[in-house]
Amino acid sequence: MKKPLTVLTSLLLLPACQTTRTVTLVGMTDYHSHAVPFYSEGAPGQGGVARALAYLRDAKARPDTLVVSGGDTLNKGVPTWSDEYGCVEWPWFNGVLDVMALGNHDLDYGPESFERCRASAAYPVLCANLEGADGAPYLRVEGKPYLVKEVGGVRVGFFSVAGLDMQRLVKAEHLPAGTRWTDATEAAQAVVRALRDEEHVDAVVLLGHQLREDDEALARAVPGIDIIMGSHSHQKVELGVLPGTSTWYLSPYQYLAYLSEVRLRFRGKRLEGVEGGLVKLDGTRREDEETAAEVARLQRDLVAKRPERFEVLGRLDKPLGDEGLTEGPAEVGTWATEVWRRAAGAHAFFALSASFRGGLPAGEVTVEDFLGAIPYRNFLVTAELTGAQLADWVALSESKRGTDSYSQYSGVHYEVEDGRPVRLRVLKDPTNPAAGDEPVTPEATYRVATLDFQAFVATGYKDALSRAANVRRTELNAHTLLMDSLRQGAVNSASGQLHSK
Template sequence: MKTTICLLAVLMFLPACQTTRTVTVVGMTDYHSHAVPFYSEGERGQGGLARALAYLREAKSRPDTLVVSGGDMLNKGVPTWSDEYECVEWPWLNGVVDVMALGNHDLDYGAEKFERCREGLEYPLLSANLVRGDGAAYFQVEGRPYVVKTVGGVRLGLFAVGGPDMQRLVKAENLPAGTRWTDAKEVARKVVRALRDEEHVDAVVFIGHQLSEDDEALAREVPGIDLIMGSHSHQKVELRVLPGTRTYYVSPYQYLAYLAEVRMHFRGKKLERVEGGLVKLDGTKKEDAETAAKVAELQRVLVAKRPERFEVLGRLTKPLSDEGVSTGAAEVGTWATEVWRRAAGVRAFFATSAGFRAGLPAGEVTVEDFYGAIPYRNVVVTAELTGEQLLEWVSLIESKKGTDGYSQRSGVRYEVKDGRVEGLEVLKDASEPGEGYERVKPEGVYRVGTTDFQAYVAAGYKEALSKARQVERTGLDVHELLKEALRKGSPRG
């Protein structure tokens, strides 16, 4: 009877007898050498490599599961672990991670050290648009710039590219000798075409390292990508379909505070549905005992060797949260930009949300806590903007809402209605904020401040500031200003 039903189903073009399969993809990204549990989202003791490895090993023990990494395993300067141990823990992921994308920070210590790190890996690295002089991809697996995995009878194609922002951030001298970047979208088109038409994969997964807005553009402009495992922007995004596409997207935040777990359901060779989301690695998740012991011993040695990084800078009576850092005024961003504004003597100050990677805890704040929250070194840049230019600048900020390019600020206030900035006001007196605000006049001239990253590197802002007058790179170090504020207990100690 079953044979007859199946035969009838085939003759009637019905899928009743097609095999259903589920493939699980578990993703980590933007680890940045955070082996030790850390302060995140208002709670201490989050994440940690021992928790992540326990979860990943358990996941890997289940059938039809792949583990992928979006890269950025290192971070020069922060935390201290990275400078001291570099890639000591990369081989711990052997047998767990199936494939890893190259991240911009993976080259922080130069190509020679990167290659030494790579030698200890049993899993491949990918970045299809980093090419040699002859145009061939620098990273290849069996002569191809992508990986095809057959899992539970399903063929998955996985690939990565380094997006435009990554290309800007990697210093030329840190790239492998003789390599260069090519256009990420064009390469992605060729790779997806090869995966679909030549490899005949059943689904395509992108694990590359680029900003979330570039991920969205890729999904819109390169058909055939089923799943994007977001990275680089450090965003916490539950699984969703990107607007105007059929591509699923998930982004597991940063530092192993979360992992992404996505289940792809197939009927025959057809991807029918995708489900899953983020997994929080908090105290409810067990640790791998062996890894925890290794991390604890290495951290003990590190603290003894670099005690200055674990000294207490100051105390906060209340935490400074980073909640909403890419969508509105986060407490840590408001505090920092106000400290910088006062020091620079300007009427308004702006700093990209990318510069804030965590909040600061209540109680004692150590040097390591501080750098974990605000890791990147910058100096203050001041400039004169007309009122019209200031409005354009603030409008640019709002156009980047929800991304790393959004900006924390102090000294300005406004409303957004129907996507337009209205009622823009700026402090009347830079030295006396108690005097209140005044409406920005198009013909007025206003001295403002920002970081040198936002002034000279950040897309959109650097072009806008190039039209400003009296642009000055000051000697004010953003880290030193904030550390001094913490030592003095300002503003909330």
């Protein structure tokens, strides 16, 4: 009698062990207070918080779905919305967001403001390597630097770390009192170990907040991370496995122009498959009506209160596109670097792709449009490089292709073979571009210019410039130069170049 009972029990248990379940993760990141739909990738009316909330609420209503954020919900200075309304949107996501990563810009207004924002949110904010005065992680859920959610019989663990770039960008006075950064890799190792060995989760998800190259390095250094919801780099990356790892990665660009949607397929407790991709939030997506009305009301008040930010700088007959900023010359980058090159009197000018956060639309361009596309304040830096040093600088930029550290440029021309620049040419006469260019001579000296962030902060570039001669931070304001170009109407928007008036 015992043997048939054993067989029957095994047969009853077999289907349960083989049950397939799907958990869906829908993610946003790097919103940066872009509440109002904006110009992006050559099209107006993209994104907008009302459109995002409509999609996220619909997603949240579906079974076994979790909604997450990679952080950077604020952005001091740009857009004006952020300075005027702060984190007014945080409670709008209550009941929608399950968890949020701390981003560097979430601390833009200091620790007191951050704590007020956090108090308005019903969802936790995480960062495993921000340590409090007591030596424990400052941001915790029930005493732990991670969140475990059980849906559909599956346990999913979420955590966040601040990468080196984020740590460098946050001012010390903006950190909560008594806190300090710890090593991101060590923190991730401890969290993943706890999630796997103590919490017995079925999947581990990293929400952010660090550069893509740091995400890739972390995935190689810390086995056991199933998915990284990319953030901070503002890159648009479809779902795929990171090279040399078993970790899946995707990144939904910026400002809610896209969301991430990933479906995790489990057989029993085993993660068996991952699929999904990016969801474009364009005009075909509906808006949440109540949110849209509130955004419209607040925006009308903002325009009335800060009219100088909505002043028209100029008019473009065609847009200056931002397509391909990290992969090659983009119209907005070509235009800006040429304006800056001429002002600096340089043979060549270089600016990180991260200096640009969008293109400029056709028609009237306001101050707010301009700052949305080129938000960061910089001054021009000039230096003298030998031809060999200039070639090394261009090679460094090419090695960064596909990332925010790739340079937009003006004054040089080259081709790429096997990932390296070849046949490098530079302007003969910086004051007369019409004179054409010539091959770079290794022993010759060239006047090269860049923005002060790239010159003195950006990894690799600051070291390269430290070996240059006559490095000088000028008083030439990058924003002022471009705004004056727009006011003068000296933009050939079809090519991104300048024309004489």
